[in-house]
Amino acid sequence: MQAPNRGWEPFAFLCYNSYIMAKKVPQLLKGFRDFGPVQMEGRLFMLAKIRRAFERFGFSPMETPALEYAETLTGKYGAEEKLMYKFADNGGRNVAMRYDLTVPLARFYAANRNDLPKPFKRYAIGPVWRAENPQAGRYREFYQCDVDAVGSESALSDAESIAAIATALTDLGIKEVSIRVNNRKILDGLLTIVGIPTKKHVAAIRILDKQDKLPEKEVRRLLGEFIASGNQVDQLFEHLGFKAASGKELQDAFLEVEDQNKFLSEGVGELSDVLDALLELGVKGVTVDLKLARGLDYYTGTVCEVSLSKLPEIGSIAGGGRYDNLISDFVGAQTPAVGMSIGIDRLIYALEELNLISYDEKQDVIIFNLDQKFASRYLELATKLRSAGISTDIYYQTEAMDKQFKYAEKKKNNLAIIIGEDEMQKGVATVKNLATRKQSQVKIESLAKEIQLLLK
Amino acid sequence: MQAPNRGWEPFAFLCYNSYIMAKKVPQLLKGFRDFGPVQMEGRLFMLAKIRRAFERFGFSPMETPALEYAETLTGKYGAEEKLMYKFADNGGRNVAMRYDLTVPLARFYAANRNDLPKPFKRYAIGPVWRAENPQAGRYREFYQCDVDAVGSESALSDAESIAAIATALTDLGIKEVSIRVNNRKILDGLLTIVGIPTKKHVAAIRILDKQDKLPEKEVRRLLGEFIASGNQVDQLFEHLGFKAASGKELQDAFLEVEDQNKFLSEGVGELSDVLDALLELGVKGVTVDLKLARGLDYYTGTVCEVSLSKLPEIGSIAGGGRYDNLISDFVGAQTPAVGMSIGIDRLIYALEELNLISYDEKQDVIIFNLDQKFASRYLELATKLRSAGISTDIYYQTEAMDKQFKYAEKKKNNLAIIIGEDEMQKGVATVKNLATRKQSQVKIESLAKEIQLLLK
Numbered sequence: 001m002q003a004p005n006r007g008w009e010p011f012a013f014l015c016y017n018s019y020i021m022a023k024k025v026p027q028l029l030k031g032f033r034d035f036g037p038v039q040m041e042g043r044l045f046m047l048a049k050i051r052r053a054f055e056r057f058g059f060s061p062m063e064t065p066a067l068e069y070a071e072t073l074t075g076k077y078g079a080e081e082k083l084m085y086k087f088a089d090n091g092g093r094n095v096a097m098r099y100d101l102t103v104p105l106a107r108f109y110a111a112n113r114n115d116l117p118k119p120f121k122r123y124a125i126g127p128v129w130r131a132e133n134p135q136a137g138r139y140r141e142f143y144q145c146d147v148d149a150v151g152s153e154s155a156l157s158d159a160e161s162i163a164a165i166a167t168a169l170t171d172l173g174i175k176e177v178s179i180r181v182n183n184r185k186i187l188d189g190l191l192t193i194v195g196i197p198t199k200k201h202v203a204a205i206r207i208l209d210k211q212d213k214l215p216e217k218e219v220r221r222l223l224g225e226f227i228a229s230g231n232q233v234d235q236l237f238e239h240l241g242f243k244a245a246s247g248k249e250l251q252d253a254f255l256e257v258e259d260q261n262k263f264l265s266e267g268v269g270e271l272s273d274v275l276d277a278l279l280e281l282g283v284k285g286v287t288v289d290l291k292l293a294r295g296l297d298y299y300t301g302t303v304c305e306v307s308l309s310k311l312p313e314i315g316s317i318a319g320g321g322r323y324d325n326l327i328s329d330f331v332g333a334q335t336p337a338v339g340m341s342i343g344i345d346r347l348i349y350a351l352e353e354l355n356l357i358s359y360d361e362k363q364d365v366i367i368f369n370l371d372q373k374f375a376s377r378y379l380e381l382a383t384k385l386r387s388a389g390i391s392t393d394i395y396y397q398t399e400a401m402d403k404q405f406k407y408a409e410k411k412k413n414n415l416a417i418i419i420g421e422d423e424m425q426k427g428v429a430t431v432k433n434l435a436t437r438k439q440s441q442v443k444i445e446s447l448a449k450e451i452q453l454l455l456k
Numbered sequence: 457m458q459a460p461n462r463g464w465e466p467f468a469f470l471c472y473n474s475y476i477m478a479k480k481v482p483q484l485l486k487g488f489r490d491f492g493p494v495q496m497e498g499r500l501f502m503l504a505k506i507r508r509a510f511e512r513f514g515f516s517p518m519e520t521p522a523l524e525y526a527e528t529l530t531g532k533y534g535a536e537e538k539l540m541y542k543f544a545d546n547g548g549r550n551v552a553m554r555y556d557l558t559v560p561l562a563r564f565y566a567a568n569r570n571d572l573p574k575p576f577k578r579y580a581i582g583p584v585w586r587a588e589n590p591q592a593g594r595y596r597e598f599y600q601c602d603v604d605a606v607g608s609e610s611a612l613s614d615a616e617s618i619a620a621i622a623t624a625l626t627d628l629g630i631k632e633v634s635i636r637v638n639n640r641k642i643l644d645g646l647l648t649i650v651g652i653p654t655k656k657h658v659a660a661i662r663i664l665d666k667q668d669k670l671p672e673k674e675v676r677r678l679l680g681e682f683i684a685s686g687n688q689v690d691q692l693f694e695h696l697g698f699k700a701a702s703g704k705e706l707q708d709a710f711l712e713v714e715d716q717n718k719f720l721s722e723g724v725g726e727l728s729d730v731l732d733a734l735l736e737l738g739v740k741g742v743t744v745d746l747k748l749a750r751g752l753d754y755y756t757g758t759v760c761e762v763s764l765s766k767l768p769e770i771g772s773i774a775g776g777g778r779y780d781n782l783i784s785d786f787v788g789a790q791t792p793a794v795g796m797s798i799g800i801d802r803l804i805y806a807l808e809e810l811n812l813i814s815y816d817e818k819q820d821v822i823i824f825n826l827d828q829k830f831a832s833r834y835l836e837l838a839t840k841l842r843s844a845g846i847s848t849d850i851y852y853q854t855e856a857m858d859k860q861f862k863y864a865e866k867k868k869n870n871l872a873i874i875i876g877e878d879e880m881q882k883g884v885a886t887v888k889n890l891a892t893r894k895q896s897q898v899k900i901e902s903l904a905k906e907i908q909l910l911l912k
Contacts, residue, residue, distance in 0.1 A: 058849025393514025
């Protein structure tokens with residue numbers, strides 16, 4: 001592009017520039033992201049592995065709309081709910097964008113429960129929208145990958161949800177995970193035992209949930225200020241310090257206090273069964289963390305959070321638990337449910353840090369364009385290679401070779417196929433490996449076979 | 457659940473029912489859909505095939521957000537634009553939900569063009585939102601699958617976009633497609649030649665675009681009423697009747713009129729090149745249809761529509777064309793572009809009608825739960841099978857066998873693994889094919905291998 005060449009050139013140049021500026025390049029919305037080809041390759045690689053792991057555990061795929069009636073979603077998430085994207089549509093309906101994948105599952109289950117297998121085990125992968133204050137690693141649109149089992153009270157379903165997540169992480173090459181588990185009933189029971197009234201339990205659990213962000217001293221101070229006496233807080237923390245990695249250890253730890261409260265003994269029994277099932281499923285890295293609460297209000301039993309032993313600083317990359325009342329509210333009948341969710345933004349960051357994304361799985365070919373008169377031969381050849389399953393690009397115009405090489409490098413093609421006048425006469429193609437710069441000549445008629453060998 | 461059993465039982469029953477009714481089961485929004493496991497299997501099968509075909513043609517994956525600044529999207533689509541979901545977000549920004557995948561591509565390209573290969577060939581698969589009046593086959597949320605090449609004027613890029621779509625359809629097992637192509641410049645040129653002033657061309661093209669919905673007589677009448685004299689309309693339709701399946705045939709047909717108008721001769725040249733390239737790429741079923749216009753305002757050259765020869769009644773299942781000005785408007789510099797889009801709702805309907813979806817690709821296994829005391833053995837076994845790549849479900853509770861069989865049937869598991877007291881003592885499992893009802897006994901230790909053989 002050239003500025004007009006006149007006597008008043010500098011001024012014209014300014015005008016021309018401001019004309020360009022006036023054509024404002026439209027922006028991405030704050031907190032939203034584009035994913036270009038390189039990022040997408042990593043994401044697709046990761047999502048395919050996760051999908052396959054979920055399917056191996058017998059979860060089936062499901063998808064619900066981006067938009068729901070606002071009243072379907074509101075009143076489920078607690079204080080965070082103000083972050084929901086809500087608006088009135090053209091027909092005056094109050095609608096909201098999906099805030100998670102769990103509440104839409106509850107709506108779906110309520111409407112279709114008579115036709116669904118029981119328990120209904122589904123996985124869902126897709127974006128959700130929350131108007132968070134944008135900050136490093138927080139976005140307003142992000143993918144969740146969820147497994148949920150609706151309709152079973154069995155501890156096996158809790159354990160299998162956790163195991164499906166752990167297996168997905170293993171399949172991705174992650175070797176060491178830390179899986180912390182707890183049971184909301186244990187927390188409730190302990191709070192009761194030390195004498196904190198039921199109506200203060202939700203507030204107390206919200207304070208305990210801050211343990212990963214605040215030092216224990218500060219959590220104790222907050223509890224002392226808003227919930228309980230110093231003595232009660234001391235007693236509570238004594239119990240919360242119990243350690244266990246198996247059902248037996250957990251039950252031993254609680255032997256003396258368990259019978260003091262029905263919720264407590266139920267919670268210990270349930271968590272103990274989950275621990276045992278996780279051991280039998282071969283899940284590694286599981287520990288009981290009695291301080292683990294999780295923020296959302298709807299959990300009723302098992303809660304779980306997963307982080308990476310090698311990258312503790314990124315926080316939890318998966319979590320979930322049992323929510324026996326959420327779906328019941330829609331269905332009007334007791335409907336237990338349990339589920340786990342992977343947040344893939346932190347996960348992909350982790351995979352990159354740990355060098356676990358194999359971007360180079362994609363192997364392909366570009367046919368250079370040396371002479372427009374050979375275009376029809378290039379096209380025929382491309383069709384042959386594609387029919388043999390080889391990803392094949394063609395450079396559309398006859399241009400300088402350095403331009404074509406530059407294009408090939410940006411596209412990360414592995415092999416360039418060069419056929420000019422000379423090659424055409426001999427019926428051969430020069431095949432050049434763009435990484436090693438090695439090249440060889442191959443008969444055009446056997447090119448597909450040769451390339452399949454080279455790409456192996 | 458039971459109604460309370462009192463003297464005024466009928467009345468109580470009514471009350472109880474109305475209590476249930478009051479717990480209103482939340483509804484899907486009108487025009488939106490859930491996809492349960494069976495539908496999802498078909499959709500995932502289809503999308504994977506399409507994705508793979510696009511990649512074989514050298515298109516790379518890309519994804520943009522669901523939300524954009526409203527001003528990015530508005531003013532691009534013509535009269536239909538009133539169907540856009542627009543609202544003010546919590547920060548007071550005017551935002552809109554993605555209306556297609558093309559305008560977000562233009563925004564992305566404008567912002568990133570210096571880092572992208574040129575031409576930039578990308579594919580995108582994802583939902584778009586339009587507040588259409590819901591009717592059979594029309595939804596407010598639907599997936600598009602797009603290929604676009606930005607930055608090339610070459611007729612090869614038009615042909616390759618069309619060929620990528622045709623190949624995706626072939627890969628899905630569709631044998632006969634009808635691919636109609638035209639060039640907007642030919643339409644423009646012919647309208648000029650018969651004496652219709654330029655300012656009326658857009659309106660004329662919109663009327664011509666109705667040819668699939670209205671009889672020719674009616675299209676002629678509308679043109680006569682709003683655009684041109686009867687004589688002009690006759691002249692126009694004489695030219696519009698030209699048939700051609702190759703570049704040579706097209707040029708022969710236009711030999712006498714081509715030189716009367718610059719746009720016409722350009723259009724004939726371009727379309728001729730596209731036809732030849734399609735032949736060389738081995739694309740079947742291509743015909744020139746000079747009446748083909750396509751509704752969207754932004755097309756500037758090639759236009760194309762694809763339908764299925766065996767199911768003409770469902771209309772076009774893919775379409776697209778060249779739009780050399782849309783991206784230029786964002787970039788501020790000449791930026792040619794061409795693309796094609798598959799609408800997967802009509803496609804999946806077609807695949808179902810033509811029996812081309814292999815739902816049965818999914819083969820898996822369920823371990824029945826005959827005795828809770830064997831739970832740990834079932835879990836261990838499940839882990840072994842899953843590690844061998846076999847999708848394996850476990851029935852969580854010990855329940856009557858008919859319940860477990862019913863679950864297995866609803867889940868479409870292929871093989872049931874039955875291990876009770878008897879089998880456990882002998883160290884074997886009964887493996888039952890749920891379709892054929894045949895069963896055999898297999899040693900537990902070699903179960904994974906045996907099942908892999910059975911599932912082949």
